[in-house]
Amino acid sequence: MDMSTSSPVITDTLSISPPLLGSLTSNLMPFSVMSGGCSSPGMNVSASRRTIEEVLVNGLLDAMKSSSPRKKHNLAFDQGNSPDEDPAYNAWMRKCPSALTSFKQIVGNAQGRKIAVFLDYDGTLSPIVDDPDKAFMSPMMRAVVRNVAKYFPTAIVSGRSRKKVFEFVKLKELYYAGSHGMDIVTSIAEHNTEKCKEANLFQPACEFLPMIDEVSKSLLEVTSGIQGASVENNKFCVSVHYRNVAEKDWEVVARLVNEVLEAFPRLKVTNGRMVLEVRPVIDWDKGKAVEFLLQSLGLNDCENVIPIYIGDDRTDEDAFKVLRERNCGYGILVSQVPKDTEAFYSLRDPSEVMGFLNSLVRWKRHSL
Numbered sequence: 001m002d003m004s005t006s007s008p009v010i011t012d013t014l015s016i017s018p019p020l021l022g023s024l025t026s027n028l029m030p031f032s033v034m035s036g037g038c039s040s041p042g043m044n045v046s047a048s049r050r051t052i053e054e055v056l057v058n059g060l061l062d063a064m065k066s067s068s069p070r071k072k073h074n075l076a077f078d079q080g081n082s083p084d085e086d087p088a089y090n091a092w093m094r095k096c097p098s099a100l101t102s103f104k105q106i107v108g109n110a111q112g113r114k115i116a117v118f119l120d121y122d123g124t125l126s127p128i129v130d131d132p133d134k135a136f137m138s139p140m141m142r143a144v145v146r147n148v149a150k151y152f153p154t155a156i157v158s159g160r161s162r163k164k165v166f167e168f169v170k171l172k173e174l175y176y177a178g179s180h181g182m183d184i185v186t187s188i189a190e191h192n193t194e195k196c197k198e199a200n201l202f203q204p205a206c207e208f209l210p211m212i213d214e215v216s217k218s219l220l221e222v223t224s225g226i227q228g229a230s231v232e233n234n235k236f237c238v239s240v241h242y243r244n245v246a247e248k249d250w251e252v253v254a255r256l257v258n259e260v261l262e263a264f265p266r267l268k269v270t271n272g273r274m275v276l277e278v279r280p281v282i283d284w285d286k287g288k289a290v291e292f293l294l295q296s297l298g299l300n301d302c303e304n305v306i307p308i309y310i311g312d313d314r315t316d317e318d319a320f321k322v323l324r325e326r327n328c329g330y331g332i333l334v335s336q337v338p339k340d341t342e343a344f345y346s347l348r349d350p351s352e353v354m355g356f357l358n359s360l361v362r363w364k365r366h367s368l
């Protein structure tokens with residue numbers, strides 16, 4: 001991928017057809033449709049607009065509900081049973097086996113090749129908690145990640161702002177891609193680099209900074225009356241959290257986000273784990289960020305490099321997809337419930353992630 005000439009910024013607004021809008025449980029919801037002329041002949045323009053608004057709000061609401069997978073799958077272990085007792089989970093595990101039990105196979109393929117490690121943060125290195133400001137990583141996990149970075153080039157790829165995720169991880173020996181990969185530092189120990197266009201900094205959505213600030217303020221204002229809702233400015237994207245909002249109020253959240261986004265046709269909303277993520281409509285995601293890092297770090301040679309990407313969220317699927325399509329390396333999904341995924345392997349939770357990373361370090365030490 002030649003990053004020097006191509007710009008990921010899409011200037012044309014996307015159009016989206018009503019049948020597609022009906023299945024908005026997928027995670028891409030460009031709001032530019034609001035400015036497009038979708039009315040059919042004979043249909044009152046404002047009525048058609050209202051219909052589109054309803055479809056968008058309902059799509060958003062469906063997406064919010066589907067990011068609550070335990071409810072969706074109604075798994076046996078909801079009643080306190082172990083996931084191992086759940087037939088659906090077991091069937092899924094046959095398609096997406098544990099990276100721990102498949103460890104020998106993974107490192108067997110890595111013999112004589114270099115491993116590069118990419119790690120999502122929330123839900124991967126730290127457990128999911130109600131308060132996003134308290135998603136701390138354990139000192140033990142930090143020690144393990146530090147060890148991983150001693151032996152393998154290691155990057156954190158997070159939806160958080162780069163500054164915030166660095167404050168949590170606190171390891172200078174890593175590379176960081178914040179804001180879903182829209183804020184990448186390609187040099188170790190340059191974590192104070194902030195300004196656009198500085199050396200070793202890649203920020204493809206730089207021009208969106210003022211817009212993100214503006215939308216962040218509007219979202220904060222409109223959601224201030226909703227108990228439990230919170231807004232997190234992640235620099236090049238904004239998170240609207242509804243984890244602590246009563247389910248009966250989710251529709252209000254969807255409606256308000258939808259209304260605010262009407263004024264920002266160059267922004268779209270995707271959904272993560274109990275969070276709506278507002279971000280620029282640009283052709284850039286965690287997958288592109290991984291490709292960019294591999295190239296910038298001289299790790300683009302599929303014959304000799306095995307990238308391993310571990311993540312728990314829908315946005316991590318873009319990275320899993322890149323690895324699968326390149327037929328190079330492995331995506332590992334962190335999940336306790338069956339999910340459609342492009343990952344090859346799975347791990348249940350951050351403690352299994354820690355076990356896997358520890359095994360990688362031990363394997364490397366023994367093979368030196």
Ligand SMILES: O=P(O)(O)OC[C@H]1O[C@H](O[C@H]2O[C@H](CO)[C@@H](O)[C@H](O)[C@H]2O)[C@H](O)[C@@H](O)[C@@H]1O
Pocket residue numbers: 120121122123127128129130131132133135157158159160232234239241243272273274275277313315
């Ligand atoms: O790419 P990630 O590093 O996984 O970031 C995605 C979002 O993670 C955070 O939210 C999630 O974790 C919170 C703390 O455990 C939890 O309260 C929230 O419900 C989760 O969605 C982060 O706060 C968001 O800004 C990121 O977009």
